[in-house]
Every structure is written in C-alpha cells, then in structure tokens.
Amino acid sequence: MSYHDAHILDQYAYQASVVHRLDPRAKIIAILFFVIIVVSFPKYVFISLLPFAIYPLVLAILSGLSFRLLFRQVLIASPFFILVGLFNPFLDRTMIDVPFLGIQVRGGIISFASIALRGFLCVSGAVLLVSTSSFPRLVEALQALHLPKAFTVQLMFLYRYLFLLIEEAKRMSQARLLRSGGFRNSFSSARSMLSVLLIRTLHRAGAIWLAMRARGFQDEIKTARKMKWSFKDFIFLALSIIFCLWLRLIIFEQIKF
Amino acid sequence: MAEIVQVEKLNYIYPDGTKALEGVSFRVNSGECVGIVGASGAGKSTLGLCLLGLLAGQSGRIMIDGLELTKKTLKQVRGKIGLVFQNPDDQLFMPTLFDDVAFGLLQDGIDGEEMEHLVIDALKERGLERLAYKFPGHISFGQKRLASLATVLVMKPEILVLDEPSANLDPQARKQLIEHLKALKNTRLILSHDLEMILSLANRVLLMREGKLVAEGKPQEILSQKDLMAENGLEIPLSLRIRA
Numbered sequence: 001m002s003y004h005d006a007h008i009l010d011q012y013a014y015q016a017s018v019v020h021r022l023d024p025r026a027k028i029i030a031i032l033f034f035v036i037i038v039v040s041f042p043k044y045v046f047i048s049l050l051p052f053a054i055y056p057l058v059l060a061i062l063s064g065l066s067f068r069l070l071f072r073q074v075l076i077a078s079p080f081f082i083l084v085g086l087f088n089p090f091l092d093r094t095m096i097d098v099p100f101l102g103i104q105v106r107g108g109i110i111s112f113a114s115i116a117l118r119g120f121l122c123v124s125g126a127v128l129l130v131s132t133s134s135f136p137r138l139v140e141a142l143q144a145l146h147l148p149k150a151f152t153v154q155l156m157f158l159y160r161y162l163f164l165l166i167e168e169a170k171r172m173s174q175a176r177l178l179r180s181g182g183f184r185n186s187f188s189s190a191r192s193m194l195s196v197l198l199i200r201t202l203h204r205a206g207a208i209w210l211a212m213r214a215r216g217f218q219d220e221i222k223t224a225r226k227m228k229w230s231f232k233d234f235i236f237l238a239l240s241i242i243f244c245l246w247l248r249l250i251i252f253e254q255i256k257f
Numbered sequence: 258m259a260e261i262v263q264v265e266k267l268n269y270i271y272p273d274g275t276k277a278l279e280g281v282s283f284r285v286n287s288g289e290c291v292g293i294v295g296a297s298g299a300g301k302s303t304l305g306l307c308l309l310g311l312l313a314g315q316s317g318r319i320m321i322d323g324l325e326l327t328k329k330t331l332k333q334v335r336g337k338i339g340l341v342f343q344n345p346d347d348q349l350f351m352p353t354l355f356d357d358v359a360f361g362l363l364q365d366g367i368d369g370e371e372m373e374h375l376v377i378d379a380l381k382e383r384g385l386e387r388l389a390y391k392f393p394g395h396i397s398f399g400q401k402r403l404a405s406l407a408t409v410l411v412m413k414p415e416i417l418v419l420d421e422p423s424a425n426l427d428p429q430a431r432k433q434l435i436e437h438l439k440a441l442k443n444t445r446l447i448l449s450h451d452l453e454m455i456l457s458l459a460n461r462v463l464l465m466r467e468g469k470l471v472a473e474g475k476p477q478e479i480l481s482q483k484d485l486m487a488e489n490g491l492e493i494p495l496s497l498r499i500r501a
Contacts, residue, residue, distance in 0.1 A: 011392070014352075136352050160350055163394075207347040210311045214340050215408065216332070216364035224359040224372065 010163075012065055012131040018232075019063035024133040024141035026233040030240035031125040037244040038121050041252065043111045044096050048252040049118060055243060056124035063132045073127040074120055081119025085112040099257045135159045136223060144227050149220060156221050160208065165201045172197055261287040261416060261444050262308070267317030269303055269468075277303040278314065279468040287415075290438075290445040292459030292476060294452060296490030300468040301448035302343060305418045308446070309340050322415060336365070339414035343421040345401035349393035354385060354404050357393060361412045379411035380404075383437065399430025406437065416444045423451045452480050452494040464489060 013020075019027075038052055060070050092108030130138065136156065143152045172193055262285035269278040277300045285291050293301050306312040308319060310331045319326040321334045342348045351357040358376045362368070367375070380386045383403040388396055393404060402422065409417065422438065423431045431454070438445065438458055449455055455462060455476060462479045464472040466489050472479055480486065481497045 010352075014390070014392070134352050136356070204347065207342065207344065208350050210306065211342055211348045211350065212360075213311060214309050214335060214342075215361035215412070216335060217360075218364065222363035222368075224356055224363060224368070224376075226368075 010135070012063075012069075013134040013137075015064060015132075017063045017132070019059055019128075019132045021232075022132075022236050023227060023229055023233040024137045025144055025227060026229070026237045027129055027133055028138065028141055028145065030237050031129045033241055034125050034244055035122045037248050038118050040248065041114070041118075043114060044107055045252070045257060046110055046114050046117065047099075047257050048247070048255045049114065049121065051247050051251060052121050052244075053124075055240070056121065056128055059128045059132070060124075063128065065128065065131050069131075070124060070127055074123045077123045078116075078119065081123070082116055084119070085115035088112040088115070099255070136221075137225070139221060140223050140225070140227065143221065153219060153221060161201065161205050164204050164208070165197070168200050168204065169197055172200075259287045260284045261322050262446070263318075263320040264304075264308075265318045265320075267304075267307060267314045267319065269300075269307055269312060269314045271303075277468050278307065278317075281317070281465075281468070281470055283463055283470060283473065285416075285444060285446065287444055288442065289461060290447065290459050292455035292462045293446060293448045293465060294450060294455055294462055294480075294491065295465035296450060298467075299465040299489075301465055302420050303468075304465075305340055305420050305446070305448050308418055309335055309338055311340075336412070337414060338416040338418060339409035339412055340418045341405055341409050341420060341422060343424060345398070345405040346394075348405035348408055349401060352392060353390045354380065354393055354396070354407075355389040357404065358408050358411050361408060365412070375411050379407040382410075383407050397430070399426055399433065402426060402430065402434060403437065406434075410441075410443075414443065416446065417441065418446045418448065420448045421451070422447065423449065423454050450491060452491060453496060456480060456494050456496060466490075 034052070034055055038049065041049060056070070057067075059065075060067060088108035088111045089106060090108065092106065092111060094107035095104045096107045096110055097103075098105050098110075133141070136159070139152050139156045139159070142155070143149070176189075176193065262283075264284070265282050267278050267281040268276075270276050281300070281304060293304065295301055303312060307314050308321070308326075310319075310326050322337050324330045324334055324337070326334050349357050351360055355376055358379050359372055362372045362375060377386060377389070380389050383406065385400060385404055385407065388400065388404075393401060396404070406419075406422075419438070422434060426434060435454055435457060438447070445458070447455060447458060459476050462472075462474060462476045463470055464479055464485070471489065472485060477497065480491075480494055483493055486493050
C-alpha cells in the first residue's frame with residue numbers, strides 16, 4: 001500500500017456517512033460473518049458467490065467510498081489470494097458440469113476462479129471496514145469485544161508505527177532521488193537505506209513511547225468516545241446476517257454451483 | 258517562595274558511554290521561569306527527560322514538589338510535571354487533535370463531559386478549537402507546537418518543561434508561542450538555545466556545557482557575557498548587543 005493510499009483510506013475513515021456512523025462492533029461482526037459465509041462454500045462453487053458482491057458494493061455506495069479506490073485496494077492484495085489457487089488448474093483435473101452453459105470445465109479452473117472471487121469479496125469487506133471506521137475505533141471495538149489487551153495494544157502501535165515507517169521512507173526516498181539525479185539506486189544502496197530506515201523509525205517510535213509514558217500511558221488504550229449500540233446497529237447487523245444466510249441457504253441450494 | 262524542583266548531583270550516562278549529565282544540581286522556586294541554555298549536545302533534553310523519570314539517572318536525586326522521584330512516585334510526579342517535546346510530531350500520536358489532548362486525561366481516569374470540557378477549553382485557549390477533529394499530520398508546524406502544548410497543559414501540571422519550544426517556528430508562530438508562554442502561571446523550565454526567547458521569558462538562566470552546569474544568574478547578566486557565550490558555543494542575543 002502506498003503512502004497516498006494509506007492516508008486516503010485513513011481519511012475516508014473519518015467521513016460521516018450512515019455506514020461510518022454505525023458502531024464499529026456491528027461492522028466487525030457483520031463483515032466477519034460475511035467472510036465466514038463466503039469461505040464456507042464448497043470449492044467448486046462460483047455463480048452462487050457472485051451475488052455476494054452486492055454487499056460490499058452497497059456498503060461502498062452508502063459510505064461514499066469510490067469504487068476505483070476499493071478496486072485498487074483489492075488489486076494490491078490480489079497476488080496473495082491468486083497465488084493460493086494458481087496451480088489448481090494444473091493439479092485438479094476433475095471435470096465439472098457447468099449449469100446453464102451445459103459444458104464441462106476442469107475443476108481446477110473453477111476452484112481457482114472461486115478462490116479469486118472469494119479473495120476479492122473478503123478483501124473488499126476488510127477494505128470497507130477500515131475505510132468506514134478509524135483504526136483506533138476498530139481497536140476500541142475489538143477491546144469491547146473482549147479480545148486480549150496484549151493483542152489490541154499491539155494493533156494500536158502497529159497502526160501508529162506503520163505511518164511513521166511510511167513517512168520516514170518517503171523522506172528518505174525524496175532525499176535519495178534528489179541526490180541521485182533521478183536514477184534508481186542499486187540493490188546495495190537500497191539495502192543500506194532499509195537498515196537506516198529501520199533505525200530511524202525505531203528512534204521515532206522510541207520518542208513517541210516516551211511522550212506516551214510522560215502523559216501517563218499504562219499499557220492500556222483508553223479513548224475519548226464510549227461505544228453505544230443503537231437500533232440502527234441492530235438493523236444493520238440483522239440485515240447483513242439475513243442477506244448472507246439467504247444467499248448461502250436459499251440461493252445456493254437452488255443453483256448448486 | 259517554596260522550592261518546587263530540587264536536583265542534586267544528577268548523573269546520566271547513555272548506554273553507548275556518552276556522559277550526558279555530570280553532577281547537575283539546581284533548584285527552582287514555585288512560579289519561576291527558568292531558562293536552561295547551552296549548545297546542542299549540552300545535555301538539556303536529557304535533563305528534561307530525567308525530570309519526568311523517562312530516563313533514570315545513575316546517581317543523584319530529583320525532588321518534585323517535595324516528592325522524591327522514584328519508581329514508586331513516578332505516577333504522582335508525572336501528575337505534577339509536564340514535558341513538551343522538541344518535535345511536536347512525537348507528541349501528537351493520536352488520529353485527531355481532540356484525541357491527543359484527551360489522551361493524558363483518559364489515562365488519569367477523567368472522562369465523559371468533564372474530559373470533553375477540559376479538552377475543548379485547552380484547544381480554545383490556543384485558538385485550535387476548529388481543528389479539534391483534524392488529523393495532526395495535516396496542520397501547520399506552529400499549530401502542532403500549540404497543540405502539543407495543549408496536550409500537556411490540559412493536565413494542569415504545576416511545572417512545565419519545554420524542550421526547544423521555538424525550534425522550526427516561523428516568526429509569527431514564534432511570537433504567538435512566546436505570548437502564550439508569558440501568560441502561563443506555571444513554574445516553567447525552558448530548555449533552549451533561542452536566547453532571545455529566554456531573555457523575554459526567563460527570570461533566571463542556567464548555562465550548561467557537556468552535561469555540567471557552568472553558570473547561573475539573571476538572564477541579562479549571563480547572556481551578555483561575550484566570553485562566556487563564546488566558550489559555550491552561543492552568541493549574545495541581538496537585543497542585548499543593540500542595547501550595549
């Protein structure tokens with residue numbers, strides 16, 4: 001993820017759409033349920049998964065997140081899930097009947113397409129989650145959902161230090177570019193830059209740690225806003241669950257592919 | 258006037274062997290504004306970190322408002338003394354200015370409406386209320402400096418330690434900051450080599466060199482000594498040179 005993308009996503013998280021205003025706990029549970037249902041289908045299923053795209057698309061429209069940005073973020077993560085099924089077409093030679101078309105296709109191709117589609121749907125859900133709730137709010141929500149404190153504090157630091165790392169890298173990259181006449185440097189200089197980047201980031205991280213300690217930080221994230229479930233959150237969660245179950249139990253039973 | 262800060266024979270050596278503080282002793286009275294000056298590397302920032310117990314001196318003693326700084330008293334001492342870091346980006350680590358100012362209060366168990374009032378007041382006093390929900394990375398350096406001051410002042414510390422508060426500020430922002438600092442009633446320790454600012458704010462000056470205190474006195478007396486300034490890598494402030 002580029003510096004620009006990271007900041008854009010973070011800025012989106014502070015908008016005030018109807019999705020942004022939902023309790024982050026409701027969003028976490030809904031997206032988690034969505035992911036579990038998408039992953040729960042048998043491996044040779046493709047068409048039954050397609051209607052699930054409605055869910056992220058509707059959330060994107062309601063939250064004002066541009067499709068372009070959503071697609072771009074999913075593309076960045078796509079090598080990971082494409083790699084998972086990349087060899088399926090060569091390894092799985094089972095022939096599967098494709099309904100509606102009346103043809104037979106190699107099972108590996110279908111399972112590869114299915115993995116890619118599931119990856120696309122799951123990553124879309126994750127992108128929508130982080131772009132409609134600020135990261136600190138998500139961490140608070142995880143805390144409220146009783147995830148271990150050690151995990152949530154690590155997440156919070158990861159968020160803060162990730163931006164530091166990106167900012168330091170950006171500064172160093174600019175300085176290198178100005179002194180290299182615009183030519184890309186060799187692998188060895190990139191390697192030494194990486195080590196300097198790590199040291200500089202650790203230095204900055206240490207300074208932030210001191211600033212937090214100076215203001216009484218005691219290994220627990222305490223935040224200004226309280227979590228409140230509202231009727232809208234229940235409605236959102238209920239609709240999300242009903243939609244996913246309807247696709248999984250009713251539509252899939254009819255299509256079976 | 259009661260002594261609110263007492264530092265006795267404080268020593269600090271960094272893990273790489275650099276002696277940052279050597280036998281530093283001084284006292285500060287309640288309500289005083291003390292300028293701690295010296296060239297870069299003189300030990301000013303290390304002293305600031307030691308005063309809050311963020312670095313533990315190898316030997317020596319620090320008393321803050323009658324409390325000796327130890328592991329047991331750390332929380333109480335940090336409730337009495339606040340540090341504004343040299344780089345405001347280190348101090349502003351939350352997603353919005355509001356969250357940053359609220360951070361210390363929440364750690365202290367102050368939340369709800371009381372916390373909100375305190376945060377908004379602290380931002381208002383520094384003219385930052387309209388930026389309350391902005392990402393701190395997207396405001397000017399001068400605003401960041403004022404915001405980092407707000408993050409500390411909201412905790413109502415009796416003693417305020419400011420590390421190079423005027424560094425990297427444009428003239429307008431610097432002037433605004435000096436006005437803010439002048440208006441404060443807290444005991445202030447200003448660690449800086451901006452001698453003009455020290456001259457306009459401090460009642461007393463402590464001069465540091467290579468981790469030691471080498472001179473102490475009224476700002477005009479200390480800062481106007483040409484040889485002393487030159488020996489310590491500093492220059493007589495322009496306003497004193499003009500007066501001379």
